[in-house]
Amino acid sequence: MKKVTGVGGIFIKCDDPDKMKDWYRDNLGFDTNEYGAMFESRNSENTDLKDYLQWSTFDKKSKYFDPSKAQFMVNYRVHDLVSLEKELRAAGFTICDEIETFEYGKFLHIMDPEGNKIELWEPTENPF
Numbered sequence: 001m002k003k004v005t006g007v008g009g010i011f012i013k014c015d016d017p018d019k020m021k022d023w024y025r026d027n028l029g030f031d032t033n034e035y036g037a038m039f040e041s042r043n044s045e046n047t048d049l050k051d052y053l054q055w056s057t058f059d060k061k062s063k064y065f066d067p068s069k070a071q072f073m074v075n076y077r078v079h080d081l082v083s084l085e086k087e088l089r090a091a092g093f094t095i096c097d098e099i100e101t102f103e104y105g106k107f108l109h110i111m112d113p114e115g116n117k118i119e120l121w122e123p124t125e126n127p128f
Contacts, residue, residue: 003084008121009054009075013065017057030055049125051077067096068117081106081122 036056
């Protein structure tokens with residue numbers, strides 16, 4: 001079974017998320033908005049489809065990364081989140097929540113062996 005198909009997002013904690021977004025915009029040319037910046041690429045298996053990578057800043061006090069103590073979180077695109085969740089549960093992985101479904105895809109959070117929270121995302125065909 002195909003599992004991770006790519007990186008879907010990079011999220012970092014900051015003292016001042018807006019100032020950090022501005023810094024990346026002004027110094028590295030990020031096209032930022034209220035959520036951060038979105039990078040588009042072509043899907044390598046079907047070049048008619050676009051893939052997206054979301055880069056976002058979060059307040060250092062955000063609980064969204066909990067229970068991880070890390071200052072970052074990576075979002076990975078996956079092929080079949082329901083099957084992958086079953087496989088991860090059977091293998092004894094720490095699952096942080098239940099699968100949530102939104103118009104742009106399904107999400108689940110797990111922990112890696114060193115306590116870093118990982119976001120798994122099964123995007124819809126045209127998420128944005």
